[in-house]
Amino acid sequence: MKTQFTIAAACTLAAGFATAQEADRSDWPSSFTVGTASQGGTYFAYGSGWANLVGDELGISGGAEVTGGPMQNMALVHTGDLAFGLTTLGPARESMEGQNPIAPGLAMDNACAIFPMYQTPFSVTALSASGIDSIESIPDGARIGFGPAGSTSDTYFPRMLEELGVSYERRNGGWSDLGGQLQDGLLDVIAFAAGIPIPAVSQLEVQTDVNIIPFTDEQQQQLIDTFPVSEFEIPAETYSSLSEPANSVAMWNFAIANCDLPESLVNAVVDVVMSDNERMVNIHRSAQATIPENASQNTVLPWHPGAARWFRENTDVEISDDMIHGG
Known part of the structure; x- marks a missing residue:
């Protein structure tokens, strides 16, 4: 299974980057920010690294923001104050159920999964x-x-x-x-x-x-x-x-995106991250688990349509229609 994913990723790497460059960018933002956590923690190192990698590959400005971590990231991504963020599935579930202490009673259901990170x-x-x-x-x-x-x-x-x-x-x-x-x-x-x-x-x-x-x-x-x-x-x-x-x-940790972000942008972001694991491992060793097959670990968050399309087109991971935002 792992070999199949590796081969698929290698075969689609060049094509994926070409597609990202050719995609209609008329609705893309000129820059984006990733919500991480405090300095000295893994989230900040990992999030800063992938923001820079994605920004460089897609030709837009990407950066990281110090935050209070998963709960705050769920809130900021849900409202659209941040385009992307990092979260663990426990706080994600609590946020979706309206149990986020930042806004008790608010169901934060506009934050979508885009790729698996690590445990x-x-x-x-x-x-x-x-x-x-x-x-x-x-x-x-x-x-x-x-x-x-x-x-x-x-x-x-x-x-x-x-x-x-x-x-x-x-x-x-x-x-x-x-x-x-x-x-x-x-x-x-x-x-x-x-x-x-x-x-x-x-x-x-x-x-x-x-x-x-x-x-x-x-x-x-x-x-x-x-x-x-x-x-x-x-x-x-x-x-x-x-x-x-x-x-x-x-x-488990997953990267998240505001569900209203353009499908083509999120698809291109996921392609950059998922198509070359070695570059992610160079950012942080925990990214050894940032591989396509671990997308199956998400049983909580709705998938962004752009991310779901990438996994369906490039891997054997099964994502049901009812797990895709708007599906």
């Missing part, structure tokens, strides 16, 4: 000097940084730790800022939810000794049974602090 693992990090090396050893009332308010981490990790019996003082902020606070002793733990390797964790490892704390098999299963996450294992080679793979749970 977001949930992991806990503490300084080795703290003695915290397991979920059970997190002290009562620990000061825990959960990332930017409204991010996937901030939305789900507090609930997860409560489910596992952890009590805490909640702190929010960008990943780089929280990493600095952990190093300065102002935080006891950071609960990360981001694509790996997380830039802030890699930076911490250079400066000090850290513990990347896995879930036990029982804790992992408890979280899978309670939340919209799946089993995941952080490979040992991801961080120098890991001597063996670490049990985790994860949630």
Whole structure:
């Protein structure tokens, strides 16, 4: 299956770029912005990279914007304040059901999926000097940084730790800022939810000794049974602090677009991203999962018609009519 996708992508690469150049651009914007998350996190690195790549290939100006993460991105893309954004499927579902805290009661159904990104693992990090090396050893009332308010981490990790019996003082902020606070002793733990390797964790490892704390098999299963996450294992080679793979749970990420964007534009964007995975991996290692067959992981968001057309024409991924916006 993977070989078929690879061959299909290679065969359509040149034709796809030619089509993008020949497409009617009369309704295309002259520039676009991608909603990411805080600096120091994977979303910002990944989103900035693909915005620049797509902008260069299509000959329009593309850039990234620092945001509060998936919940805010769903809101901004839904309203059209941003053309594109990045989200995880848990916050996407809550936003579509009117449970986004930015606008409670508003069904954010004008944000469409355009391509799969990667899985977001949930992991806990503490300084080795703290003695915290397991979920059970997190002290009562620990000061825990959960990332930017409204991010996937901030939305789900507090609930997860409560489910596992952890009590805490909640702190929010960008990943780089929280990493600095952990190093300065102002935080006891950071609960990360981001694509790996997380830039802030890699930076911490250079400066000090850290513990990347896995879930036990029982804790992992408890979280899978309670939340919209799946089993995941952080490979040992991801961080120098890991001597063996670490049990985790994860949630899928998808790039999204305002559903009213021109079909030809979104089709061209998807073609740039999906037709050459090596370029995406050069942006961020997590993009190894940014491959066409993972489009099947979207069971939540409606597909943008331009994206659905690309997957139907170039892959064996099945997208039903009722999963396409306006279909």
